[in-house]
Amino acid sequence: MSDFLTAPRPIRRVLIANRGEIACRIIATCHRLGLTAIAVHSEADASARHVRLADEAVAIGPAPAAESYLSIERILAAARASGADAIHPGYGFLSENPRFVSAIEAAGLIYVGPDAEAVSAMGSKIAARHIAETAGVPVVPGFDGEGADDATLDRAAETIGYPVLVKASAGGGGRGMRRVMRPEDLSAALASARAEAASAFGDATVFLEKLIQNPRHIEVQVFGDGKGGALHFHERDCSVQRNHQKVIEEAPAPNLPDAVRQALFSHALSLTSAIRYAGAGTVEFVMAAGDTHPYFLEMNTRLQVEHPVTEMICGVDLVEWQLRQAAGLPLPLTQDQIRPRGHAIELRLNAERPETGFLPDTGTITRLASGPGLRFDTGVETGDAVSSHYDSMIAKLIAHGADREAALDRLCKGIDGTQVAGVGTNLGLLRDCLTTPAFAEGKATTGFLEATFPEGWRPDPDTLLRLRGSIARAAITGADDPLTRTDSFRIGAATAPGRALLQVVDDYGAAEIALTFGPAPEVSDGGRRLEIDPALTVFKDGNRHTATLRGLSVSAEVRPLAEARLDDRRDTQAEGIIAAPLTGLVTEIRVATGDRVTKGDTLAVMEAMKLVHALPAPFAARVARIAVTAGQTVAQKTILIELEEESA
Structure with missing residues (x-):
C-alpha cells in the first residue's frame, strides 16, 4: 500500500460502484494491495457476497437499479459518508456515463478510469466512428448523419446495400440494434430501435451500418x-x-x-x-x-x-x-x-x-x-x-x-x-x-x-437419462447399498438385482423409467438402456434430489410409478391461464377484462434481469379476469390473466 500512500494522487480507500461478480473481483485486488474496499448495496443486496467480502458497506437505496446502482447522487453520498478517496465503476451500470465521471471529479474524488471527455467521445458510436476515421482506422461502411429522418435513412440504406444494421448511438449489449434484410422492413426497425434505445439509454439516436453477416x-x-x-x-x-x-x-x-x-x-x-x-x-x-x-x-x-x-x-x-x-x-x-x-x-x-x-x-x-x-x-x-x-x-x-x-x-x-x-x-x-x-x-x-442449435438447445437425451437414473437410485436407496436392502426394491439376492419402476419429474418434464440395481446399475426409459455411474454425487435439497453430469444439472422428484399413475401430481396449467414464466416485474397489461384477443396478441409484458418478455395469447378468446396490475413484482407461476374461449 505504501506506493498508493505516496502516489501523486494518494489512494487508501476505494468505493466500488457496482455489485456481483465484478465487485468481488475488484475487492480481491484492493485487499491484495492493502487498500480498503468499500461496497455499496441496494436493499436486495444487503447480504450479498460483495457486501460480505468488503471491509465496509453502505446502503444506497431500493432494489431497482435506477434508485440505487444507477443513482449518481447516492453513489457520491456513499463515497462522502465512507471517506473514499477513489471510485471504481466496474462494468455496466454507470461505468460508461460521462456525467458520473464529471460528478466524481467535481467532488474532488479520483475516478478509476478515463476522463469524461474520452468516455463521452466513445460513448456515442457515431462520434467514435468519426474519431476512428480521422485516426485512419477503418470503420464498417454505413451512414451516421445525426438527426436524419426516415426518408434520408431509407436512401442511405439503398446506397449501403441490404442487409443493413440499425444501431443505437448510445449504450451497448445489443439494445437498440435491429437487423434489416429488406427495404420494406426498415421503417418498423427504425421505430423499434429508437424506442428501445430511448428507454435503455435515454437517447433515441440511431445510425446505419452494413450488416456483415456471420x-x-x-x-x-x-x-x-x-x-x-x-x-x-x-x-x-x-x-x-x-x-x-x-x-x-x-x-x-x-x-x-x-x-x-x-x-x-x-x-x-x-x-x-x-x-x-x-x-x-x-x-x-x-x-x-x-x-x-x-x-x-x-x-x-x-x-x-x-x-x-x-x-x-x-x-x-x-x-x-x-x-x-x-x-x-x-x-x-x-x-x-x-x-x-x-x-x-x-x-x-x-x-x-x-x-x-x-x-x-x-x-x-x-x-x-x-x-x-x-x-x-x-x-x-x-x-x-x-x-x-x-x-x-x-x-x-x-x-x-x-x-x-x-x-x-x-x-x-x-x-x-x-x-x-x-x-x-x-x-x-x-x-x-x-x-x-x-x-x-x-x-x-x-x-x-x-x-x-437451429431448433434451440435441448439437453443430450443420454446424459439426461443417466442423471435421472442416478437421482432415482439415490432417492430410493438413501445412503444404503441397494444390494443389502430388504425392502420391495430388492428382489432376490445379488445374483438377481432388484428392479424398480419409477416416475422422475424435473425441469425437463416427467419421465417413466426402469431402474435396475446391481454392481453395474442401469436405467431404461423403454427405448434405451444405459449404465449409470454409482459414484456420481447426488445430494438432497428439500423433497428433490440434484445431480450434475457434463455441466447439465437436474433437480428432480422421484415416485413409484404405480403411485404416480394413480395420483398424477405433475404441474399442469389449466387451459386459458396465463401465468408468469419467471419471477419479475409486470411492466404492462395490454388488455382489459372483456377484451377479445386473437392468437399471438400480447397480453402483458414482464421484465427480469434486464430482459423484456412479452406474453402472447395462446388462442383466440375473451379476457375473463386480470389478476395483477402493472408495476407489480410477481413470482414464477403466479396467475396473471385468465382467458375463456367464446362459444361459436
Whole structure:
C-alpha cells in the first residue's frame, strides 16, 4: 500500500460502484494491495457476497437499479459518508456515463478510469466512428448523419446495400440494434430501435451500418497513459454470442493470420492515442469469416467482462493497473515486456434456462462449487439468492493452458466437476458448445449458436437419462447399498438385482423409467438402456434430489410409478391461464377484462434481469379476469390473466 500512500494522487480507500461478480473481483485486488474496499448495496443486496467480502458497506437505496446502482447522487453520498478517496465503476451500470465521471471529479474524488471527455467521445458510436476515421482506422461502411429522418435513412440504406444494421448511438449489449434484410422492413426497425434505445439509454439516436453477416468479433485490450501513450495486451476472440451478448471468450484469437493481428494492434493503439486515453479500454472489431480486413466497431471505456482471459495469458492484474494509473503511479510494464503465454478460455455462467428460450431463472442457490483447475470469478455462493432485478450472469469459469487444446481440455474437465443447484443455468449448453467441430477447430462466428442449435438447445437425451437414473437410485436407496436392502426394491439376492419402476419429474418434464440395481446399475426409459455411474454425487435439497453430469444439472422428484399413475401430481396449467414464466416485474397489461384477443396478441409484458418478455395469447378468446396490475413484482407461476374461449 505504501506506493498508493505516496502516489501523486494518494489512494487508501476505494468505493466500488457496482455489485456481483465484478465487485468481488475488484475487492480481491484492493485487499491484495492493502487498500480498503468499500461496497455499496441496494436493499436486495444487503447480504450479498460483495457486501460480505468488503471491509465496509453502505446502503444506497431500493432494489431497482435506477434508485440505487444507477443513482449518481447516492453513489457520491456513499463515497462522502465512507471517506473514499477513489471510485471504481466496474462494468455496466454507470461505468460508461460521462456525467458520473464529471460528478466524481467535481467532488474532488479520483475516478478509476478515463476522463469524461474520452468516455463521452466513445460513448456515442457515431462520434467514435468519426474519431476512428480521422485516426485512419477503418470503420464498417454505413451512414451516421445525426438527426436524419426516415426518408434520408431509407436512401442511405439503398446506397449501403441490404442487409443493413440499425444501431443505437448510445449504450451497448445489443439494445437498440435491429437487423434489416429488406427495404420494406426498415421503417418498423427504425421505430423499434429508437424506442428501445430511448428507454435503455435515454437517447433515441440511431445510425446505419452494413450488416456483415456471420462475422468474427475480435477485440484488443488497450491501456492508455492519458498523455497519448498506449499499450496493448493482445487480442481476444468473442465471436460466440447470443443477441449480441458474448457467451464464450478466448485469448489469443484462434486461426488469426499474424498480419491481421498486427493490423488490429496498430488500429487499436492509433485510436487510443488519438483521444489521449487513460486506463483500461477495449477496441472492438468485426471481420467477415475468411476475410483479412477488420473494421472498427466500438470502444468500451471500462474493464470488460472477459478481461480474465487477457490477465491469464499476459500474467497481469488489470484492476491493479487501473488503480495504479488512477493514483498517478508509473505503469508496471513496457510493450515488449507484455508477452502472451498459452491460451485462455472463459465461459459466462448465467442463471437462465436455454431450453425455454433463455428465460432468466431466479431462486436460492443451494449448491455452488467449481471444478478443479479453473479460475472461478463469482458474485454468489451457496445460500445466496439470485434476484430478478439485475443481470443474469452469476459467475465466470476460466481455464488456462499451454495451448488452446490444453485450455479446452482443462475447461471441459472443470465443467464436469462444477455443481450448481437451486437455479437453472446455461452450463450444459456451454459444455455442448465446446465439443462442436466449429468451436474445437477455432472457426466459430457470431452465428455459431444459431447454426449449432437451429431448433434451440435441448439437453443430450443420454446424459439426461443417466442423471435421472442416478437421482432415482439415490432417492430410493438413501445412503444404503441397494444390494443389502430388504425392502420391495430388492428382489432376490445379488445374483438377481432388484428392479424398480419409477416416475422422475424435473425441469425437463416427467419421465417413466426402469431402474435396475446391481454392481453395474442401469436405467431404461423403454427405448434405451444405459449404465449409470454409482459414484456420481447426488445430494438432497428439500423433497428433490440434484445431480450434475457434463455441466447439465437436474433437480428432480422421484415416485413409484404405480403411485404416480394413480395420483398424477405433475404441474399442469389449466387451459386459458396465463401465468408468469419467471419471477419479475409486470411492466404492462395490454388488455382489459372483456377484451377479445386473437392468437399471438400480447397480453402483458414482464421484465427480469434486464430482459423484456412479452406474453402472447395462446388462442383466440375473451379476457375473463386480470389478476395483477402493472408495476407489480410477481413470482414464477403466479396467475396473471385468465382467458375463456367464446362459444361459436
